[in-house]
Amino acid sequence: MNDISRRQFLKTLGLSLGAAALPISFAKAAVRPRVIVVGGGFAGATTAKYLRLWSNNTVDVTLVEPNAVYYSPILSNLILNGQKQLNQLGFKYDTLAQKYGITVTRSTVSSINSASRTVNLANGKTLGYERLILAPGIQFKAINGLDSNTILHAWQSGDQVQRLRQQIQMIPSSGTYVLSIPKAPYRCPPGPYERACVVADYLKRNKPGAKVVVLDSNPDITVERDTFNAAFTRTYAGIVEYVPNTILQSVDSAKKVAVTSFGDYRADVLNVIPPHQAGSIVLKSGLGNSSSGDWANVNPLSYESTAIQGIHIIGDSQGTGQPKAGHIANAEAKVCADAVLRLLSGSQPFAAPMTNSACYSPISSTTASWLTAAFAYDPASQTMQLVPASYGASSGASTSNYKKMFEWANSLFGDTFA
Amino acid sequence: MKHKQWSYLGALAVFVSQSFLLTANAADYTGGQLSNTNITAAGVVVPDGARLLASQCFQCHGTNGKSTTGIDSLAGESQNEIISEMREMKAKTKVDLMHYQAKAYTDAQIQLIAAYFASVSRGNSSNNNHDD
Numbered sequence: 044m045n046d047i048s049r050r051q052f053l054k055t056l057g058l059s060l061g062a063a064a065l066p067i068s069f070a071k072a073a074v075r076p077r078v079i080v081v082g083g084g085f086a087g088a089t090t091a092k093y094l095r096l097w098s099n100n101t102v103d104v105t106l107v108e109p110n111a112v113y114y115s116p117i118l119s120n121l122i123l124n125g126q127k128q129l130n131q132l133g134f135k136y137d138t139l140a141q142k143y144g145i146t147v148t149r150s151t152v153s154s155i156n157s158a159s160r161t162v163n164l165a166n167g168k169t170l171g172y173e174r175l176i177l178a179p180g181i182q183f184k185a186i187n188g189l190d191s192n193t194i195l196h197a198w199q200s201g202d203q204v205q206r207l208r209q210q211i212q213m214i215p216s217s218g219t220y221v222l223s224i225p226k227a228p229y230r231c232p233p234g235p236y237e238r239a240c241v242v243a244d245y246l247k248r249n250k251p252g253a254k255v256v257v258l259d260s261n262p263d264i265t266v267e268r269d270t271f272n273a274a275f276t277r278t279y280a281g282i283v284e285y286v287p288n289t290i291l292q293s294v295d296s297a298k299k300v301a302v303t304s305f306g307d308y309r310a311d312v313l314n315v316i317p318p319h320q321a322g323s324i325v326l327k328s329g330l331g332n333s334s335s336g337d338w339a340n341v342n343p344l345s346y347e348s349t350a351i352q353g354i355h356i357i358g359d360s361q362g363t364g365q366p367k368a369g370h371i372a373n374a375e376a377k378v379c380a381d382a383v384l385r386l387l388s389g390s391q392p393f394a395a396p397m398t399n400s401a402c403y404s405p406i407s408s409t410t411a412s413w414l415t416a417a418f419a420y421d422p423a424s425q426t427m428q429l430v431p432a433s434y435g436a437s438s439g440a441s442t443s444n445y446k447k448m449f450e451w452a453n454s455l456f457g458d459t460f461a
Numbered sequence: 462m463k464h465k466q467w468s469y470l471g472a473l474a475v476f477v478s479q480s481f482l483l484t485a486n487a488a489d490y491t492g493g494q495l496s497n498t499n500i501t502a503a504g505v506v507v508p509d510g511a512r513l514l515a516s517q518c519f520q521c522h523g524t525n526g527k528s529t530t531g532i533d534s535l536a537g538e539s540q541n542e543i544i545s546e547m548r549e550m551k552a553k554t555k556v557d558l559m560h561y562q563a564k565a566y567t568d569a570q571i572q573l574i575a576a577y578f579a580s581v582s583r584g585n586s587s588n589n590n591h592d593d
């Protein structure tokens with residue numbers, strides 16, 4: 044970038060010598076604004092990258108994340124039917140650190156002091172910020188008797204998916220895999236049905252006589268009904284049993300029994316995806332102000348909390364009603380990064396943001412389906428609203444979609460982590 | 462008529478890139494209109510919101526529209542081409558993922574997005590703007 048445009052850019056951000064225009068907090072505080080991003084998933088990694096890219100490195104960005112490697116939940120169901128290895132879905136933060144100059148700190152944020160604009164880390168350090176962005180994903184609600192260490196959820200990828208794969212490999216022929224799906228909203232709307240399909244795919248090929256029982260807390264298949272219904276009743280006829288309106292009440296973890304509103308289900312492998320809520324740092328910081336108390340309400344122009352100024356929440360933890368998914372978490376992250384840079388320079392967020400979502404679902408080891416939607420800011424309700432004409436799904440599963448799934452995922456991984 | 466619209470926008474982008482940078486710096490101190498423009502990786506100023514709207518394509522088409530997979534790159538495409546492709550996809554009843562996505566955008570938004578991609582250099586660096 045040449046000198047003129049660099050100077051222009053600094054001025055654009057309100058960072059050059061023109062002190063008269065600097066926001067008050069800036070003039071008093073550090074010359075270079077500090078943004079802390081908490082959580083290095085699809086939301087956090089993307090926002091950290093674009094804060095650096097779009098500020099031309101004039102903003103200091105620290106990404107706090109406890110894990111050295113992020114394992115993508117996207118495509119992780121393919122581990123269950125042996126089409127992917129966990130290490131193929133792992134992403135390190137080296138590129139973000141080296142290519143974009145993000146300070147990556149391996150720790151957990153244990154508390155936030157919004158008055159002093161500082162966060163405390165589990166490693167004992169305290170960091171100051173002008174803007175704080177929380178992207179901690181989800182946590183699971185407790186269920187009576189559920190020991191998530193043996194009755195796995197495998198819904199945050201990593202080790203749990205590997206272990207669920209091993210459990211499924213040990214199913215006896217004529218054995219039963221039981222999957223409990225929580226009430227919406229949960230992360231990745233088609234994800235649980237996709238999981239039922241790939242497990243059925245594995246059992247069909249390797250364990251003749253074994254069955255998949257889907258206990259859905261929801262009244263019907265929540266998305267891509269035609270595709271999943273066809274898979275359950277045709278592709279996997281006699282293998283998958285789908286039971287709607289089945290709310291999990293408790294679990295006997297030792298005996299692998301799901302106690303539901305429809306009676307008890309005994310399993311050889313019981314896979315319980317418990318109901319979700321925002322990451323713990325969000326809720327314990329008083330930011331879980333949605334009507335259910337589970338999510339963080341934000342202004343969708345900036346993703347700034349409606350409870351506490353200077354703190355933004357993106358990804359699965361936010362409560363705008365947009366789907367909880369990685370592709371759209373990346374989309375929200377860009378809206379947030381752009382808004383934070385504008386706010387830091389004393390101007391207002393862009394008034395008409397758009398976001399979009401895409402999910403590809405493997406239905407077998409050779410076929411996949413997809414679901415997509417876009418959302419637009421509606422000034423009247425001050426919310427993100429689905430654009431109805433943009434909401435659509437593939438007509439069933441196909442092998443060409445299976446190939447496109449990897450192109451899509453690799454692109455998304457690249458835009459997020461590289 | 463349609464043709465006129467996008468070529469007007471193209472002219473605007475050129476005007477912006479060539480003269481705003483040199484002449485309009487005073488305004489931005491006051492947090493005026495200029496602080497709401499965006500600068501692309503190639504150092505070109507594009508209209509307010511264009512970069513953010515265009516960035517919603519990056520998930521699939523790559524950072525700054527430079528694809529790293531088999532999906533098409535958009536960086537450096539002509540405005541005309543992007544606009545007409547988007548309009549075509551909007552109009553079609555064909556149901557590929559991108560046909561649904563295209564239907565989400567107004568013509569005005571499409572023009573902004575196309576202006577952005579046309580302003581980005583095709584070079585392969587998606588990082589720190591050292592490409593000039």
Ligand SMILES: Cc1cc2nc3c(=O)[nH]c(=O)nc-3n(C[C@H](O)[C@H](O)[C@H](O)COP(=O)(O)OP(=O)(O)OC[C@H]3O[C@@H](n4cnc5c(N)ncnc54)[C@H](O)[C@@H]3O)c2cc1C
Binds near residue numbers: 084367401
């Ligand atoms: C089987 C499956 C398939 C899926 N398929 C798709 C798909 O096709 N398309 C799609 O768009 N989405 C899909 N998803 C959903 C997607 O994976 C999630 O929505 C996405 O990961 C959410 O991103 P996030 O950044 O909000 O949270 P996460 O990815 O969960 O990242 C949160 C990060 O924050 C860190 N963290 C938490 N608390 C703290 C703290 N206090 N301090 C520091 N760090 C912290 C965690 O370690 C973690 O790395 C799928 C999910 C599953 C399970």
